[in-house]
Amino acid sequence: MTFFKKTIRDLPLQGETVVVRVDYNVPLTDDGEISDDLRIKASLPTIKYLLARGCKVVLLSHLGRPDGKEKKYSLEPIAARLSTLLAKEVVFVDDTVGDTVYQAVRRAPKKSVLLLENLRYYPEEEADSHAFAKAIVKSTRAKYFVQDGFGAVHRAHASTHAITLFLPSVAGLLVEREYTTISHAMHTPKHPLVAVMGGAKVSDKIAVIEKFVPKADTILIGGAMANTFLAYRGLKVGSSKYEPDQAEVLDRLYAVVAEKVGQSHVDDFLVLPSDVAVASSIDTHHTRSNRSVQHIHDSDIALDIGNESIERYSAIIAHARTVVWNGTLGYAELPEFAHGSARVALTLATHPQTVSIIGGGDTADFALKWDGGEGASFTHVSTGGGASLDLMAGKTLPGVESLLDA
Ligand code: ADP
Ligand code: 3PG
Numbered sequence: 356m357t358f359f360k361k362t363i364r365d366l367p368l369q370g371e372t373v374v375v376r377v378d379y380n381v382p383l384t385d386d387g388e389i390s391d392d393l394r395i396k397a398s399l400p401t402i403k404y405l406l407a408r409g410c411k412v413v414l415l416s417h418l419g420r421p422d423g424k425e426k427k428y429s430l431e432p433i434a435a436r437l438s439t440l441l442a443k444e445v446v447f448v449d450d451t452v453g454d455t456v457y458q459a460v461r462r463a464p465k466k467s468v469l470l471l472e473n474l475r476y477y478p479e480e481e482a483d484s485h486a487f488a489k490a491i492v493k494s495t496r497a498k499y500f501v502q503d504g505f506g507a508v509h510r511a512h513a514s515t516h517a518i519t520l521f522l523p524s525v526a527g528l529l530v531e532r533e534y535t536t537i538s539h540a541m542h543t544p545k546h547p548l549v550a551v552m553g554g555a556k557v558s559d560k561i562a563v564i565e566k567f568v569p570k571a572d573t574i575l576i577g578g579a580m581a582n583t584f585l586a587y588r589g590l591k592v593g594s595s596k597y598e599p600d601q602a603e604v605l606d607r608l609y610a611v612v613a614e615k616v617g618q619s620h621v622d623d624f625l626v627l628p629s630d631v632a633v634a635s636s637i638d639t640h641h642t643r644s645n646r647s648v649q650h651i652h653d654s655d656i657a658l659d660i661g662n663e664s665i666e667r668y669s670a671i672i673a674h675a676r677t678v679v680w681n682g683t684l685g686y687a688e689l690p691e692f693a694h695g696s697a698r699v700a701l702t703l704a705t706h707p708q709t710v711s712i713i714g715g716g717d718t719a720d721f722a723l724k725w726d727g728g729e730g731a732s733f734t735h736v737s738t739g740g741g742a743s744l745d746l747m748a749g750k751t752l753p754g755v756e757s758l759l760d761a
């Protein structure tokens with residue numbers, strides 16, 4: 356599938372200064388350690404491509420949602436990790452615009468990498484300020500802008516939108532790969548296409564679930580979201596997490612499903628767990644007990660799909676040719692309640708001919724930890740949370756739309 360935007364491959368880059376928006380909004384531990392560097396690793400191909408063409412590479416990113424210049428959201432530790440991964444010096448510049456930036460970029464030789472301080476230290480970033488974007492361009496004297504922060508392209512901010520008004524702007528290799536892989540799976544999938552939807556809330560994911568109804572052959576529901584479906588269907592969910600106010604949304608969803616597959620096949624298409632794994636509280640000392648969904652006790656907290664459901668979901672996934680997975684099937688932070696999610700991962704890993712696309716922050720995190728590497732067990736593990744969901748749901752992504760057309 357060809358990408359509809361220009362990319363770095365379309366530019367005469369030789370020796371130019373290039374500003375690259377990356378998404379280094381990585382999870383940090385309480386001690387400020389980087390707990391997952393997928394997003395940093397994913398930015399390397401574009402940086403290396405630009406360095407190989409003699410460019411001066413000026414990186415821009417946000418980190419977290421700081422309230423002013425909070426030290427704990429500084430990108431300085433990220434510069435150190437990037438330097439290790441690149442095996443090359445990365446100059447950290449402790450401002451995002453102004454003379455400090457100007458001097459640092461001017462002094463840096465060609466083929467060097469600079470990382471500017473957190474964009475969100477300036478409220479102008481999220482306000483999509485033209486003046487702020489212009490100031491970045493002026494301080495760096497860049498010739499081109501490259502968008503490679505896939506995780507942030509669903510935002511219309513100064514570094515994803517306004518800056519494209521002032522520089523010729525193209526996609527980096529990560530944005531191109533994410534966009535084409537995910538949209539290809541959505542538009543021309545190999546069938547059977549199975550969508551595995553879990554996670555915390557129906558309200559977060561309903562737009563994507565609805566989008567999958569016409570395309571998918573089966574939709575498997577898990578996670579706390581499954582509790583919302585079960586409660587809607589009149590079952591008792593005990594003390595489980597669920598959303599009691601989704602009746603209208605689910606009425607609509609079931610109506611669309613019934614129209615597609617006929618009333619009598621609704622439950623084969625939109626599959627709910629027949630059993631769940633429960634505990635009486637969420638702590639590390641509880642073991643899972645299996646309950647049929649008809650017999651959930653008042654004190655039970657459903658934290659995973661049950662053993663029978665795991666077998667059933669796994670069998671359906673084993674027969675798929677494309678699987679799109681978004682949202683863990685249980686409280687996967689605790690190994691005891693990660694069985695459902697782990698079995699999905701295992702089934703995908705043992706069917707390498709199946710196209711598997713994994714999206715969502717927690718789901719990608721789980722899949723990578725399960726994989727123990729960079730996600731080689733799957734076709735594609737997205738670096739985007741909201742961005743991948745929006746793309747799957749067919750929403751336009753401001754950070755991609757604003758780039759030059761191919
Ligand atoms: P993603 O970040 O991949 O989009 P979500 O944030 O929607 O996924 O869902 C993951 C979260 O849902 C995790 O924090 C997980 O603990 C929680 N979760 C999944 N199943 C349950 C459950 N049965 N009860 C409570 N929380 C759950
Ligand atoms: C993400 O982690 O989803 C992106 O980096 C965007 O961050 P945001 O939700 O704070 O805009």
Ligand code: MG
Pocket residue numbers: 715716717718
């Ligand atoms: Mg999440």
